[in-house]
Amino acid sequence: MAENNREIEVKFKVESRQQMQEKINGLGTVYEGQAFERTVLFDTPEDALREQGRFLRVRSGFKNVITLKTKIANPDFKEREEIELEISDLPKMEIILRALGFSKARIMEKRRKKWSLGEAEITLDELPFGDYLEIEAAEARIREIAAKLGLDFNDKITHSYWGLWREITNPQNPTQGDIVF
Secondary structure (H helix, E strand, O other), X not given: OOHXXXXXXXXXXXXXXXXXXXXXXXXXXXXXXXXXXXXXEEEOOOOHHHHOOEEEEEEEOOOOEEEEEEEEOOOOOEEEXXXXXXXXXXXXXXXXXXXXXXXXXXXXXXXXXXEEEOOEEEEEEEEOOEEEEEEEOOHHHHHHHHHHOOOOHHHOEOOOHHHHHHHHHOOOOOOOOOEOO
């Protein structure tokens, strides 16, 4: 995560995970490992958080965390305020959230490989609906890394995976189901 609890990132659709992985390794990155991530997104029955541009989740994978994200307007990048806390017991955290009224839950699963390049984080994600590359860093650094990977910045995606899933499944129905393998 960037300083000041700011997350700035973009995604790109990937046609060949193997080729992209070779390009990422060619940048002199440090491989941080891979994990199966399971994210449970919480909201009220009326989707009040989503309506406010907020996102509350618990995630397992590289580590167990609870995260609150808030959208920040930025036309060229996906930018969020991100407050994240490592937790030891995900099931108990889910019980607490449900007791507080966050009864609506959606699940997303992905296989993630992660690299670092200085202050930048590069991930290669396999989801049930496709493969994507994420670059998280300062705006200029994101553009630089994308160019070095041979990516056209005009092809960037600034939606969350949930937003992409909504577009794929049914743009008129934002209450689509889980994203699971």
